[in-house]
Amino acid sequence: MTGVVDVVVIGGGQSGLAAGYHLRRLGLDFAVLDGRPAPGAAWQRTWDSLHLFSPAAYSSLPGRLMPPQPGETYPDADHVVTYLTDYEQRYELPVHRPVRVAGVHRDGAFLRVETDSGAWLARAVISATGTWSRPFVPAVPGRTTFRGTQLHTVEYGSPRDVAGRKVIVVGGGNSGAQIAADLAYDTDLTWVTLREPRYLADDIDGRALFDHATARRRALDAGRTDTGGVASLGDIVAVPPVRAARDAGLLKAQPMFDRITPGGAVWADGTSAEADAIIWCTGFRPALSHLAPLGLRGPRGRIPTAGTQAIGEPRLHLLGYGDWTGPASATLIGVGRPAREAARQIADLLR
Template sequence: MSAVYGHPCGGVVAFARRVGPGCERDDGGGGQSSRALSVARYVDTRSVDVVVIGAGQAGLSAGYHLHRTGFTPGTGFVILDADDGPGGAWRHRWPTLTMDRVHGFHDLPAMPFPVAAPDRRASEVVSGYFSAYERTFELPVERPVRVETVRSLPDGRLEVRTDRGRWIARALINATGTWSRPFWPHYPGRAEFRGRQLHTADYRGPAEFTGQRVVVVGAGTSAVQLLGEISPVAASTTWVTRRPPDFRDIDFTPEHGRAAVALVEARVRSGRPPSSVVGVTGLPVTPEVRRLREQGVLDRLPMFERITPDGVAWADGRFVAADMILWCTGFRAALDHLAPLRLRDAGGGIVMDGTRVVADERIHLIGYGPSASTVGANRAGRAAVTEIRALLARATALD
C-alpha cells in the first residue's frame, strides 16, 4: 500500500504521533483543524468502476465474476477487506469448530472446496481456501482497509472513505456480512450482573467455562453447538430461548433450501429486516443433537424476565444462579458505513430487488438476507455483477 500512497510510512500523515520512527512531521505545534485533517487523510484517491467491500464468500464471488466479465483488477474494481488476512468471518470461528461440525460449505465459483480431514479447524481450512482463491484468480484484495463511510458525489459517483485513503466508484457491492455486528439484546439488570457475559463472537473454546454455572441464550445452531461443548466441563448449563427451538428431523434437500431462501427474499423485497436462512430452515436433528437431548442438555426454559447480580429471574419467581451468560443471539447486517446514502425506508428496512437496493441502483447488497448462505452468496455475486455491467453500459451510452 505504501508504494501506492507514495509515502514511506504508508500514506498521508495527519500529525506526528500517528507515524513511526523516522517519519515524524511537525504540525506547527498547535495541531490542525478537523477540516485540514480530513483533507489530509483523503488526498490519496483512486478511481475504479466498482468497489467491493468485504472479502468473504460473497465478496470473492463478486470479484471472480467482475474479473471474468472484463473488469480489470485494481483499476476496474477493487475488494476492500477489514481483516488482516483471508477467511472472512470464518477466520474468527472458534478453534473447536472442526470440519465435521460445519453444516455444509458451497464451492466458490470455478474452484472446488478442498477435501479436509474431519478434525481440522474450520477457520484454518476455509481461510486457506479463500487465500488460494484470491491468488488463483488474481483478485485485487486490499487489506486491512476499514471502510468508514460511503457518500454520493454530485457527479453521480460514489465516494468510499476508509482509514487508508478513499476510492471513487461508479457502483458498489457491499459484502460486509454480519460478524462485526454481534447482537446483544437488552434485558433489565444486564449491567448489574457480577459474572461474565460473552457473545458467540467472543467464544474461543470450552476451557474458560470449566466449573462455571452457565446460562446460554439463543435458539440457533451456535447455541446448540456451544451447549454441546460447554456442558461436559461446566458446573451446570441452562438453556433459555424466546421461542421453542425449531428442530426438524428431515433431510435438508436443495428444494428445502430454495424454499427457505424464497421466504427470506420475500421479506427483503418488502423492506423488512431479513431473518436468517437458518431461522427459516430450522435446526437439523443430528446424532449430536440426539445425544444432547438424551443427556438433558437441551431441556429448554422460556426466556427470563430480568438479570440479577447473581443470575437470571423469571416473572413466576423462578431463579437460576449463574457465573456466566453466553449470548448466542446472532448478528445484524454491518451496514453503518452506508448510512449517508439513506437507503432505509420509513420502516427501517432496505427494500431490495434481488441484490439491488431499490432506492439506489448503484448499490448491491450480497451476503445479505437470502444471499447470506454460502450457496446464496455465490449466486448473488454473479447477479450483482450482471446488473452492474448493464447499469454502467447504460451510463456510458448516455455520456
C-alpha cells in the same frame, strides 16, 4: 485519491470474493476493500468446535469446489479459512487489506468511498460487509448489574473458557444449540430459548436448506403462496454434536427469563438460576453504517432492495446479508447466484 475503478467491493469475505469472481469474468475493473488483516473474514473468529452444516462439495463459492477435509464430513472453520485464502489467490482478486471504510458518498457520476487509507471513486459499489461485526444483545432488565462474565457468540471460544462454572446460554438458533451442546459436558448449563427448540430432521443439512430457500424465492417471484422456506422446517440443524447432546438428554431448554440479577437470572414465576457467565447467542444486525451518508435506511434498519440492488441508489448493491439480498445469500453455497446477478446488473448499468 487512492484509485478510480468501475466497482468497489466493500468486504473481502465469502460474499466479496464471490462478487469479485463474477466481476473479473465480466472484465470489469474493481477493487475489494477488506477491514481484516488476513483472508478468511468472520471464519477467523468462530468458536473452536464450529463445523459447516454441509459437506465441502456443497459449501463452495463459484468456480472452485471446496476440497474435502481429511477425516471430516463437515469441514471446520480453519478449513474454510484455507479455502477462502486459496480462492482469493487462485483468481488473483485485487483485495486491499486492512482497509476500513468510513463512508460511501455520492460524488456526481461516481460513488466516493472514504477509507482510513484514502478515497476511491467508483461507478458502482457492492457492499458485502455481512453481520458478524454487529452482534446483538437484547436489552434485558438488569443486564448491566450482572457481576459475572458476559460473552456474545463472537467472543466464545471453547468450553475451557467457562469449564466447571454455572453458565446460562441464551438463544434457540443454531449458534445457541451448538454452543449449549459444546458446554453440556463441562459446565453447569442452563439453556434458555424464547420458544421450544425446533430441530430440523436429522438428515437435513445445508444442501436441503439451500434448496428450500431457493424454492421460496422462486415462489414469491412468481406470485405464488409463500412456502415458508427454511423457517418452515425448524430453527436448529441437528449437526452431530447437537444431536449427541440432545439424545443424551443434556439439551433441555428453559423459557426466557424475566430479568437478570447480579448473580444470575430470575423467571416471571419467581424461580431463579445462579450463573457465573451468560453467553448471548442472540444474533446479529447488518453492518451498514458505512452506507449512512446515502440516506437509504428503511424499516428494521435495512436498505430496501430489488434483489441485491438498492432501490434508492441503483449504483449500490448489497450482498450476503440474508434472504432479503438473495436466497441463502449469507451462506457459502448460496451467495454465488446473487453475486452473479449483481455483477451482471452492474455491467449493464455501466454500459
